[in-house]
Amino acid sequence: MIVTEINRLFGLKYPIFQGGMAWISNGQLAAAVSNAGGLGVISSINEGEEALRREITTCRSLLHNPDFPFAINVMLMSPQAQAAADIAVEMQVPVVITGAGLPTPYMKKWLAAGIKVVPVVPSTGIAKMAARLGACAVIAEGGESGGHVGDLTTMVLTPQVADAVSIPVIAAGGIADGRGVAASLMLGAAGVQCGTCFLTAKECGVHANYKQKIFQAKDIDTIVTGKRLGHPVRSLKNAFSRQFADMEYNTNLSDQEIESFGAGALRRAALEGDVQNGSVMAGQCAAMLHEEKTAQQIIVDMFAQAEHVLACAGKFLTEEESHA
């Protein structure tokens, strides 16, 4: 077994969080991950307040044990952030994951309600601020991840965040198998968050075309667009992302025109299955995923491999000096 502070802090069998993916992470997926011993996460920016309440209720109804924890993800840049923040308190959601900034305006209320808050951080500065605000852990998310991305990679961000804060760090971005889990622990993390691999889970309700597109992806098949707009996004290369990239370089187009071209693109791919004209957000690890598995199987396989590679790591240590 791999046991870290994250297992104890959140009451998990495995120190793994599922990433909060807009339009994709619903109550059904979150419950599957939580039932498998990880932390399931519901995205709060799908279809508004009622939908969020419904997904939380769905998640609770599917949990095998009412004490299994789950979380909602509050995207702080979203106009729905305030409403989601209130719903977390009202519905006594055990854990809140935040993204895109610092959750300063909501922290007092969440902590008073006994909610554990885990911000996603793209830099050591944000990590330190988050710890000071009362976060119980932070997620150091490298730019290998899908969706909204930062500049730093998981390899360099994780150890620096681990050095910067005394609360546990969860590594995210590029982790899709046990080697990634083992490496994360070696980098100073106490757990991992995975988005793309749970996107392909059997219990994930994303359109079948979306999953297929991920299974077909090669290592070089993702692209980051939207840098010009200040919020870069990683997705799979397709007609949509190529055109978006072209439009970014076109100085005759206003930012607003580009924004409106991108509006609704994720929904188009995730719900309607238009994987050519929609945004198929995915991390660089998409190419490491080949088959649909249950959330349980994903986690079991990942941690079995992690245990194996960690157990074998001693082979690199020797008393002999090498002159090779």
Place this chain on the structure above:
Amino acid sequence: MIFETVAKILGEYKDVDPSTITADATFASLELDSLDTVEIVMSLEDAFGIEIDMEQPLQTVEDLVKLIEAKKA
């Protein structure tokens, strides 16, 4: 005095002459993104011995100066 210290720290961060930084300059015009802003706020906390909660989004150098003035008061 507060403005001068803020301008000095911004100048060091951006490697520009502090005298070129004006109160009405926006962080965007100084090519500082939200991550840079956090780093600067932390340097200012050390310089002034205060804690700055970024409850409101900071747009200009003056916003930052006012926030520090309020904390120091």
